[in-house]
Amino acid sequence: MIRKFLFAAACGLSLFAVAAIAGNDDDDTEHMKHMNMEHMKMSPKMSDTRQEVDLPSPMRTHMLSHMRGHAEAIAEILAALAKGDGAAAAKIADARLSMASPGAAACKPNAKSGEFGEMPAMMASHMPDEMRALGLTMHEQASKFAQEAAKIGPGGDMRPALAELSQVVQACNACHAAYRLD
Numbered sequence: 001m002i003r004k005f006l007f008a009a010a011c012g013l014s015l016f017a018v019a020a021i022a023g024n025d026d027d028d029t030e031h032m033k034h035m036n037m038e039h040m041k042m043s044p045k046m047s048d049t050r051q052e053v054d055l056p057s058p059m060r061t062h063m064l065s066h067m068r069g070h071a072e073a074i075a076e077i078l079a080a081l082a083k084g085d086g087a088a089a090a091k092i093a094d095a096r097l098s099m100a101s102p103g104a105a106a107c108k109p110n111a112k113s114g115e116f117g118e119m120p121a122m123m124a125s126h127m128p129d130e131m132r133a134l135g136l137t138m139h140e141q142a143s144k145f146a147q148e149a150a151k152i153g154p155g156g157d158m159r160p161a162l163a164e165l166s167q168v169v170q171a172c173n174a175c176h177a178a179y180r181l182d
Helices: 002-025 027-042 057-082 086-096 102-107 119-126 129-150 159-178
Strands: 051-053 179-181
Touching: 057 086, 057 102, 057 119, 057 129, 057 159, 057 179, 086 129, 086 159, 102 119, 102 129, 129 159, 159 179
Parallel strands: 051 179
Antiparallel strands: none
């Protein structure tokens, strides 16, 4: 049951991405854009209350690239879990999301220049402390997920790993709800 759900979720995410990319010329996409604009007109009190994080252009590009990579990693993790491959899911999380991943360097307290170059320390100096803390939480949860996913044997219980993966996504959502890059 869980495998079928994970497979459906991974397929749904993939189809959504394909539809979003392929649908740029589609009348439905234009209709949805129009509907969103109409919604914004009808709800003038709605405004983006997230804190703006002003990063120099190279840092902004770097951070956005990392965030897209994180989303791609989660999609790949879901696909691995849908196949029942906890080891592969753990490997993806370790390499791309965990505390040992390159993306975690800027979120670590007192980030310094090091094996990942100067960029993490420079990014850390521009991020609000609370934003860095949310990023750190995400990377810590990803490490916990990797540990749980590595324990999944053939036909094993995925629930502990899924619970940790849920915490990863919740940390991402909390950060995106609080901050925006401009």
